[in-house]
Amino acid sequence: MTTPDLAYLLGRAQLVETRVRALVAQRRVGDPAPDDPFRGLYVSEETVDQLLATAPPETHPLASDARAALESDADAAEATGSVLRLRRLARTAGLGPLDIELLLIALMPDLDSRFERLYGYLNDDVTRRRASVGLALQLAGESTMTAAARARLESSRPLIRRGLLVVEDAERPFLTRGLRVPDRVGAHLLGDDAPAAGLAGLIDDVAPYPAPVAAQLGRALASGVRLIHLREKVVGTGSAIGVAALTAAGMGALTLDLSRLTGIAPADATALADLAIREALLIGAGLVAGPVEALAEAGPEPLHRLTAADVPVLLVGSTTWDPQWSSEGPILADAPVLGGRERLALWERELGPHDPSLDPASLAVHLALGPGQVRKAVRAAEASARMSGGPLSADDLRRGVRAQNAAGLERLARRIEPEVSWDDLVLAPTVLRGLKEVAARARHRDTVLTDWRMRRGGGRGHGVTALFAGDSGTGKTMSAEVIAADLGLDLYTVNLATVVDKYIGETEKNLERIFAEAGGVNAVLFFDEADAIFGKRSDVRDAHDRYANIESAYLLQRLETFDGLAVLATNLRANIDEAFTRRLDAILDFPEPTPELRRSLWQRCLAPPLPLGDDIDYDFLAASFDFAGGNIRSASTTAAYLAAADGSPVVMLHLVAAVEQEYRKLGRLVLEREFGRYYSEIA
Structure with missing residues (x-):
C-alpha cells in the first residue's frame, strides 16, 4: 500500500x-x-x-x-x-x-x-x-x-x-x-532512513537526559535560537542534555561523536560537516556534536560550516567557547555535574530490574560517568554476563565501566588492572584505616562536594589526592592498587621518564597532557617517586631555580583543579613541598613492619600453591631479618626459583639463601648473629 x-x-x-x-x-x-x-x-x-x-x-x-x-x-x-x-x-x-x-x-x-x-x-x-x-x-x-x-x-x-x-x-x-x-x-x-555512508562511523545513539537546563534550552530552541554551546565536565553529559533540549523543543536529534575525527584532514572534515548538515535537514532534526575541540583541530572551516547551518546546532565541549569558531554568538550553558542521587537514578534506570545483591550505590555511583557512558557500561556488562553464561554480576559491571575509559592515558602511563584486595594487605592498623578513609573519600565525594556543597568557589576540582610516604617496599604501590580494586577502577602508574624533560616548559606540558587525559578516565593516577616532580621550591639563584619553581607552582594549581583520584608516593616525605601537603586530602606514613607483621608477610608470600617443606620457621624469619614487605616478596620469589631448580619444595635453606641474595642487593653485611644456625649453609 x-x-x-x-x-x-x-x-x-x-x-x-x-x-x-x-x-x-x-x-x-x-x-x-x-x-x-x-x-x-x-x-x-x-x-x-x-x-x-x-x-x-x-x-x-x-x-x-x-x-x-x-x-x-x-x-x-x-x-x-x-x-x-x-x-x-x-x-x-x-x-x-x-x-x-x-x-x-x-x-x-x-x-x-x-x-x-x-x-x-x-x-x-x-x-x-x-x-x-x-x-x-x-x-x-x-x-x-x-x-x-x-x-x-x-x-x-x-x-x-x-x-x-x-x-x-x-x-x-x-x-x-x-x-x-x-x-x-x-x-x-523514497523513505530510506539509513544515514549517508560518510557519517556511519560518527553517529552516536544518545538517550536524552532531562536536566533542568535542558528545558530552558528547549524553550530557546523553540523560539528560533540556532546555536548553543554546552560546556561539560563529564564526557557525554552535554550530548545527553542537548538531545533532551531538542526533544523538549519538539525536534529530532542527530548526534555526532567528533572524537573519532582524530587526525582528519581539513578538507575531509569540511565534507563531513556538510554531510551532517544535509542529513539533519533531510530528517528534520537538530545537530548535537562534540567534542567541539576535536573539530576545531581540523581548522576553522568545518566549524564555520556547522555554525552557519540552517538547522539548530548544539556544540558540546570541555573548554570555553572560542569566538573565532563562529561569526554568530551562541547561547552558552554549562552541563551540570551530576551528584550521587542523579547518578544512582541513572544506574537504576539503565539496569532495570536486577539482582538485589548488585548494588550500584556501592559499585558505580561514585564513578564520573555521563548518562551515555552509564548506558554503554551497562550494555558492555550485559555482554560480559552473556559470555560467561551467568547473571549480571558486580565483576561484569566493573568490566563494563572500565570499557568506557579512553585509551589516551595509556600512552602516558602504565595501566594495571588490580588483582589484589584488602585481605592481601599486611599493614599497621592505623595505615589500613587511613587507606579505607581515602577510598571512602573517593566513593562519597559527589555526595559531600556536589549534593552537600562542601567545596564552594575557587574553581577547585572534585578530586581526591593522597600522599603515601615510606621506605621502598613498605606497600605504597600495592595499597594504591587495593584502593583501585575497591573502587572498581584501573591503576595508572605515571612513568616519570615520559614526564620530566630537560627543556624548559616541556615538563609542564607533559603533566598537563596526563592530567587532561586522566580527567576523562575513571582510574587511580599513581605518581611513584613523586618528589622528583613535587619537590620543594628553592631560593632563586639562577635560571634553573626559577623555572623549577614555575614547574612546582604549575603543579600546585593543577592539583587543585583535578577531578580524579591521584596518589603520590615518595620515599622521602621531607622532600615534598609543604604547599603540596596543604592541598592533599590524606597523608599516610608507611612504617617498616614490626616482627608480627613480618611473620604475616612471610606467611602470605609463602602460601599455596607454592609447595613448602616441613621446616619453615616463620618466627625465625620474622625476628631475624629486618625486611620490608617488598624485600620479603622478592626473597620468597627467589626461594621459589631455587626450589624449582632443585626439583623440591621450598625449605629453609632455600629461604636463607634467598635472604642472603637480598642482603647483597641491598648492600648489607651478612652477619652470623642474624643468620644463626643457618650461617654455615651460606658462608
Whole structure:
C-alpha cells in the first residue's frame, strides 16, 4: 500500500512527466529537421512514442487541476500526523516552489529510467541523460533569461549550498550543465532512513537526559535560537542534555561523536560537516556534536560550516567557547555535574530490574560517568554476563565501566588492572584505616562536594589526592592498587621518564597532557617517586631555580583543579613541598613492619600453591631479618626459583639463601648473629 508520503512524491513526479510530454510535443512541432537521417543516433521517434506510451508504476492520469488536488490531499495527510518528506525538506532547508520543481526534475531519472532517454532526446544528445540547467528551467516554466530563476542554482542558494542538488560539468556553458540529485537525497525522499555512508562511523545513539537546563534550552530552541554551546565536565553529559533540549523543543536529534575525527584532514572534515548538515535537514532534526575541540583541530572551516547551518546546532565541549569558531554568538550553558542521587537514578534506570545483591550505590555511583557512558557500561556488562553464561554480576559491571575509559592515558602511563584486595594487605592498623578513609573519600565525594556543597568557589576540582610516604617496599604501590580494586577502577602508574624533560616548559606540558587525559578516565593516577616532580621550591639563584619553581607552582594549581583520584608516593616525605601537603586530602606514613607483621608477610608470600617443606620457621624469619614487605616478596620469589631448580619444595635453606641474595642487593653485611644456625649453609 502506497503511503501518503510516497503518494505525494509520485504525484509531484507525474506533474513533471506531464510537462515533459508537453515539451516533447512542442519539440516535434517546431523541429526544423524532422527527416534528419541521423536522428536515430540520439533517440528515435518510435522510441519516444514507446516511452510516452508506458505509464509509470503506481501513477494515474491527472486532471488539469491535479496540482491543487494533490496539495489538498497533502494538507489533509499532514493534519492527521503523516510526515511528507518532500514538504518537510522544503521547510527545513528553506526551499521555494521553484527549488522543489528543479529538485524533482533532476530526480526523475533516478525514479524512472525512461527519463534518461527522454532527457537525452530533449538535450539532443543521447549521452546526456540528465536534465541540463536550461532544460530544467524550461520544464519548470521559467525563462532561461530570468536572473532570479538562474540564481536558484548558484552555490550560495539552499539547493546547492546544502548538497541537495549538484550542478555538474562546470567547464560547460551554464545552461548545458547537468543536474544531479545525490543518491542519499533521492533515497531519503523514497523513505530510506539509513544515514549517508560518510557519517556511519560518527553517529552516536544518545538517550536524552532531562536536566533542568535542558528545558530552558528547549524553550530557546523553540523560539528560533540556532546555536548553543554546552560546556561539560563529564564526557557525554552535554550530548545527553542537548538531545533532551531538542526533544523538549519538539525536534529530532542527530548526534555526532567528533572524537573519532582524530587526525582528519581539513578538507575531509569540511565534507563531513556538510554531510551532517544535509542529513539533519533531510530528517528534520537538530545537530548535537562534540567534542567541539576535536573539530576545531581540523581548522576553522568545518566549524564555520556547522555554525552557519540552517538547522539548530548544539556544540558540546570541555573548554570555553572560542569566538573565532563562529561569526554568530551562541547561547552558552554549562552541563551540570551530576551528584550521587542523579547518578544512582541513572544506574537504576539503565539496569532495570536486577539482582538485589548488585548494588550500584556501592559499585558505580561514585564513578564520573555521563548518562551515555552509564548506558554503554551497562550494555558492555550485559555482554560480559552473556559470555560467561551467568547473571549480571558486580565483576561484569566493573568490566563494563572500565570499557568506557579512553585509551589516551595509556600512552602516558602504565595501566594495571588490580588483582589484589584488602585481605592481601599486611599493614599497621592505623595505615589500613587511613587507606579505607581515602577510598571512602573517593566513593562519597559527589555526595559531600556536589549534593552537600562542601567545596564552594575557587574553581577547585572534585578530586581526591593522597600522599603515601615510606621506605621502598613498605606497600605504597600495592595499597594504591587495593584502593583501585575497591573502587572498581584501573591503576595508572605515571612513568616519570615520559614526564620530566630537560627543556624548559616541556615538563609542564607533559603533566598537563596526563592530567587532561586522566580527567576523562575513571582510574587511580599513581605518581611513584613523586618528589622528583613535587619537590620543594628553592631560593632563586639562577635560571634553573626559577623555572623549577614555575614547574612546582604549575603543579600546585593543577592539583587543585583535578577531578580524579591521584596518589603520590615518595620515599622521602621531607622532600615534598609543604604547599603540596596543604592541598592533599590524606597523608599516610608507611612504617617498616614490626616482627608480627613480618611473620604475616612471610606467611602470605609463602602460601599455596607454592609447595613448602616441613621446616619453615616463620618466627625465625620474622625476628631475624629486618625486611620490608617488598624485600620479603622478592626473597620468597627467589626461594621459589631455587626450589624449582632443585626439583623440591621450598625449605629453609632455600629461604636463607634467598635472604642472603637480598642482603647483597641491598648492600648489607651478612652477619652470623642474624643468620644463626643457618650461617654455615651460606658462608
